[in-house]
Amino acid sequence: MTYPIEAAPLWRPNPATVGDTRMAQFMQATGHGRYAELWQWSVDKPEEFWPQVWRFCGAVGERGETVLEDGGKMPGARWFPQARLNYAENLLRHADDGEALVFWGEDKVKRRMTRRELRGEVARFQRFLIEAGVGEGDRVAGYLPNLPETLAAMLATTALGAIWSSASPDFGVQGVLDRFGQIEPKVLVCVDGYWYNGKAVDCLAKNAEVAAQMPSLVKTVVVPYLDEAPEIGGIANAVAWPALPAADAATMPVFKRVAFDHPLFIMYSSGTTGVPKCIVHCHGGVLLQHLKEHVLHSDVRPRDRLFYFTTCGWMMWNWLVSGLAAGATLLLYDGSPFAAGGKVLFDYAEAERMTHFGTSAKFIDAAAKQGLTPARTHDLGALRAMFSTGSPLSPEGFDWVYREVKADILLASISGGTDIISCFVLGNPVLPVYRGEIQCRGLGMAVDVFNEDGSPVRGEKGELVCTRPFPVMPVGFWNDADGSKYRAAYFERFDNIWCHGDFSELTAHDGMIIYGRSDATLNPGGVRIGTAEIYRQVEQLPEVLESLVIGQDWPPGRNDDVRVVLFVKLAEGAVLDAALVERIKQQIRANTTPRHVPAKVVQVLDIPRTKSGKIVELAVRNVVHERPVKNVEALANPEALDGFRQRPELAD
Numbered sequence: 001m002t003y004p005i006e007a008a009p010l011w012r013p014n015p016a017t018v019g020d021t022r023m024a025q026f027m028q029a030t031g032h033g034r035y036a037e038l039w040q041w042s043v044d045k046p047e048e049f050w051p052q053v054w055r056f057c058g059a060v061g062e063r064g065e066t067v068l069e070d071g072g073k074m075p076g077a078r079w080f081p082q083a084r085l086n087y088a089e090n091l092l093r094h095a096d097d098g099e100a101l102v103f104w105g106e107d108k109v110k111r112r113m114t115r116r117e118l119r120g121e122v123a124r125f126q127r128f129l130i131e132a133g134v135g136e137g138d139r140v141a142g143y144l145p146n147l148p149e150t151l152a153a154m155l156a157t158t159a160l161g162a163i164w165s166s167a168s169p170d171f172g173v174q175g176v177l178d179r180f181g182q183i184e185p186k187v188l189v190c191v192d193g194y195w196y197n198g199k200a201v202d203c204l205a206k207n208a209e210v211a212a213q214m215p216s217l218v219k220t221v222v223v224p225y226l227d228e229a230p231e232i233g234g235i236a237n238a239v240a241w242p243a244l245p246a247a248d249a250a251t252m253p254v255f256k257r258v259a260f261d262h263p264l265f266i267m268y269s270s271g272t273t274g275v276p277k278c279i280v281h282c283h284g285g286v287l288l289q290h291l292k293e294h295v296l297h298s299d300v301r302p303r304d305r306l307f308y309f310t311t312c313g314w315m316m317w318n319w320l321v322s323g324l325a326a327g328a329t330l331l332l333y334d335g336s337p338f339a340a341g342g343k344v345l346f347d348y349a350e351a352e353r354m355t356h357f358g359t360s361a362k363f364i365d366a367a368a369k370q371g372l373t374p375a376r377t378h379d380l381g382a383l384r385a386m387f388s389t390g391s392p393l394s395p396e397g398f399d400w401v402y403r404e405v406k407a408d409i410l411l412a413s414i415s416g417g418t419d420i421i422s423c424f425v426l427g428n429p430v431l432p433v434y435r436g437e438i439q440c441r442g443l444g445m446a447v448d449v450f451n452e453d454g455s456p457v458r459g460e461k462g463e464l465v466c467t468r469p470f471p472v473m474p475v476g477f478w479n480d481a482d483g484s485k486y487r488a489a490y491f492e493r494f495d496n497i498w499c500h501g502d503f504s505e506l507t508a509h510d511g512m513i514i515y516g517r518s519d520a521t522l523n524p525g526g527v528r529i530g531t532a533e534i535y536r537q538v539e540q541l542p543e544v545l546e547s548l549v550i551g552q553d554w555p556p557g558r559n560d561d562v563r564v565v566l567f568v569k570l571a572e573g574a575v576l577d578a579a580l581v582e583r584i585k586q587q588i589r590a591n592t593t594p595r596h597v598p599a600k601v602v603q604v605l606d607i608p609r610t611k612s613g614k615i616v617e618l619a620v621r622n623v624v625h626e627r628p629v630k631n632v633e634a635l636a637n638p639e640a641l642d643g644f645r646q647r648p649e650l651a652d
Helices: 022-030 035-044 046-056 087-091 115-131 148-159 173-183 204-212 283-297 315-326 344-351 361-369 395-405 484-490 531-538 578-591 617-624 638-644
Strands: 099-105 109-114 139-143 163-167 187-191 193-196 199-202 219-223 238-240 263-268 278-282 305-308 329-334 356-360 385-389 410-413 415-417 422-426 447-450 462-466 498-506 512-517 544-553 562-570 600-603
Touching: 022 035, 022 046, 022 283, 035 046, 046 283, 087 148, 087 283, 087 315, 099 115, 099 148, 109 115, 115 148, 139 148, 139 173, 148 163, 148 187, 148 219, 148 329, 163 173, 173 204, 173 278, 187 204, 204 219, 263 283, 263 315, 278 283, 283 315, 283 422, 305 315, 305 344, 315 329, 329 344, 344 356, 356 361, 361 385, 361 395, 385 395, 395 410, 447 498, 484 498, 512 531, 531 544, 531 562, 531 578, 544 617, 578 600, 617 638
Parallel strands: 099 329, 139 163, 139 187, 163 263, 187 219, 219 238, 305 329, 305 356, 356 385, 385 410, 562 600
Antiparallel strands: 099 109, 193 199, 263 278, 415 422, 447 462, 462 498, 498 512, 544 562
C-alpha cells in the first residue's frame, strides 16, 4: 500500500524547539538547510561526511589523514586506515560522576551505578581478564541477562582489544554451543539464574554443561542474580563475580587503541536455517554509526535517559549500550515486558523520567490488544522519543502510540539488522512522522529500492539495497577465510551492491515501508506479497492475538504455484468457526487485494519465534512441507512448531 503525499503527518517537529536538536545543529554546521540535501551530500561525499560525524559527536582517538580506501569496492572498501581508537574508551570518556545506569530486574531487583562506579567495575574485571591471559583478539563470551555486570564485562573485554560476544540465558545448551563453540572463547561469563514473569529460572546446570563442552575456556565467571552465593562447584574453573580481585575505585581501565577495523563484537544470524553465521563488527564502524544514530537521528543528549527492551542475544543491546558514548544514562531491564499487569515498562518510564523508550513492534501490538492507556495512567512528561523495531510497525501501531502513549513524541520506526548492527532507515527529529512509514534513510547510507531487473524504483515494492560502502559493514564472517560466505550473504544478487533481503518501498515522502523479509515473501500466481500486509489486517480483529502466513506449494510436490495459508493464535474464548474465517478473509479482501486472501485459515496454540521475538515464517514453511528445521535451538519456543506438523486442513 502506498500512502499519498498529501496525507497529513501524525507529528511535526515543534518550530520553537527543532533548532535545539543535534540534527538541526549538524545541518547548520555542515551548511545544509534540508535533510534531503544533507543525506545526498552524506552519500555523495563520504570522505567529507564521516570526519564531520567524528568531530561533531566528539569521538576520541587518532583519526589519521585518509578517510576511505578502495571506496568503489563492496566488499573491499577500507575506512580510516590510519586511525587508532577504542570503542570502550569512547563509552567511558565522560568524566562527570553522573548516573551511568539504572537496572530493574522485573520487580525483584533495582540497582544504580554512577560512571565512576562503572569504571571501577570495568577496571576490576579487566584485571581478572589480564590475569587469565586474555589479550588483543581473544574472545570473551557472555551468557547473560541485561545486567550491569554484562555491560562491565563487555567494556573490560573490548578495552583490551579482545572481542565480545553474547547470548541471553534463555538459550539452550546446544544453541549456545552452536554460537560460542565456533569462536572458541577463553572466558565465559554466565549467571546463576534469572527471573521471568515472576518465576526463577536456574541456569547452573546449563552453565556446567556448556563449560564442559568448550575446551577453549580458561575460566568461567558466574554472576550471582538469584542468590548472593550460588553453588558453582559443578562448573569447571569457575569463579564468582564477587570473588574477583578488588580494584581501587579511582583505578581507570586500560584502553588499548586499535585499528578502525579491529574486531569488536561477534554477532550471530538467527540460525533458523542452519548453524548461525558469526558476523564480525569493528571498533570504528560501530562507534561512528551508533554515535550518528544516537546523537543525530535520535537526538540523545548528555544526561538523557535511554531505554531499549532487549536481551543480550539481540543487536539492540549493543545499540543501547553505545548510548553511553553520547553521554546518556542507560536504563537496563531484565524480565518480562508484561510484568506488573503489563505496565512495568511504563512504570519504569515514569519512575526514571525516561526520555527515549525503545521496544518492538510486537510489544506495541500486544499493548494495544491489552487495552493499555499509558497516557492516562502514567506521567510520561520526560518522554521525547519512542523507537520500534523487530518487525514492521503497522499504521494502527502508529495510531495507538499517538493516541494512548503521547501525542507530542517522535515515533521512530527503525530497520536494519544484526548484519550491520544498526539501521538502514530510521527516525529523524527534524522531519514529520507519517502513518505507517519509517521517516528517512540514514545519513551516510546509500539506501535504495531495486526491482527484479536491478533498477531503482519509487512507489513500487522491491529489494532494499545499499549501493555504496559504509563504515559499519561487517569486517567479515568468523572462519570465512576467503570471504565466500560473506559475499554470498549480501552481494550475489546485485554485483557490488549490498542486498539486505527486505521487501520494501520508498514513499512519496522519501520515507520507507518494510513489507517483510524477501525470503518470506508470498508469490501466489507470481505476484509478490509482503507478509506484513496480511498481518496488519488480520491482527486488527480482536479475536486474533497473533498470526503467521506462508506460501504452501500447491498442488503438493510441485513448484507450479503456491497458495496462501494463514495460521492464527486466538484470544482466550475465541473460536475459529466459519463466521470468523469469513470475517478474516473479508478484512483482508476489503483492504488489500483478492490475491492476499488466504486459501486456508488454521488455528494454532502458539506462534514460533526467535529469541529476539521475530516470528519464523521460513521454519514453519519447512515444517509444513515436511522439511527439516536445522536449528530449533535458535527458537524461544521450539515446541510451537509441533502445532504446524501434518495438519489435515492443509492436505486438501
